[in-house]
Amino acid sequence: MTVEVAAESPPAGLWETMRADPQYAPEHLALAAVRRIGPQAAQWARAMRERHPSMHPDGLAQLAVQRFRWHGRLSGAATGAIGLPGAVLDVAGLAWTQSRLVLHLAAVYGIDPTVPDRATDLLVLQRVHKAGEGARAALGVAAGREHIGAAVARVAGMSTARAMAQLSWRLARMAGVRAVRKVAAKAVPFAGIVLGAWVNSSAVNDVARRAIAQYRPPELTAVPLPRSPSA
Template structure:
């Protein structure tokens, strides 16, 4: 699955990324390479947040579509950074780069071997290669595919990071427990997905941009790809904003419930139907407001 996705992503998004990079260079000829990459990174982060967090938002059934949209935004950003760094490679080599940067393979050589094993770079043969791949250690194919999807989601939202050593078990347990709590609470208070997903997508895409910059322009000073330095716990603005927006989301839900009960609102003699309609309307309005605030000039 990962190799087929990388091949198809380069084929579909590569020309668009080249055009976007050329547009950045043409519109801002006075800027240096670092500033050009900053603009591409900012646009990629914004696109992944808008498409991923807000498309999935309060509507859980749309989360798979949000995952694909956010992943496409990340891949396009990586391809733009490659073009802005003066890297113009064959599609197969770019697909191998994606597999390395996304943590699927540990080296370009391993990525190329995986792509070669997948066969011709067309959709049917790539899908067939993924279907023929035997699960390791006798694990059922369905369970293997499910676990691969979970790991891809974990890389996308930043729970796992390529090129970094894993955090301590205690911290990993705390992170995964927090995600489980968000999922459980999100089933009851759907609007919590908007701020939480937005922050996770923002952090993950920013880290991916740092890795891509170090990969394509290793001489550029910036965040290194390697073991994380020791750091102390600090209050991060993004985390504070997530907490604030989560509180606002909960207050909105409580407000809708109280309003429906106090005003005795009914639709077809049903309180439940009235609450569902009100929650849907409030959710849609909340999403539109946040999308409008997030949008900005490219």
């Protein structure tokens, strides 16, 4: 059984759903992440515990953080090299990477990553909503709109350009890239390569800290320090 976390972009069907309904793009992403990534995260955590039975949960958590931070850097550098279209795609990829990380961290600390409550967690941890109540309400709306179809879900009269602008803004907020100048700078060729990698790495670290603080059991002992050799 492999325990590697493969690089993965948001599925094509999700991208189309978010483009059709940009107002609820973060909610659609969170729902899709739990459905698609939740079982993978649970399997990964089980496999890692079998391979490293003596490893502390905090150690497993750091393995997940390192892996997804690398994914974020890679996608940020790659999309930074292709200008503004890459910057728009990158915020979607970054939000997806963060969601994958959160679900893997939940699994590491014994929290089921496959249940609907994890979608609520994603939206709160990524600061799309301030509290779970608002997140659950928005998820309910988004889940209903998934079945309406793209033509009906799209705001009447919204142009493609306007829909894409709203989509990129909503996803940028979800990913934590709130400074518009950072997103714009990522669209500058060459400079965007370095900045894209840095912005993504920082955003992954931010959501990792919040997720660990939420999921880590308070009774869990700290990682034991190595003993100093006797004098």
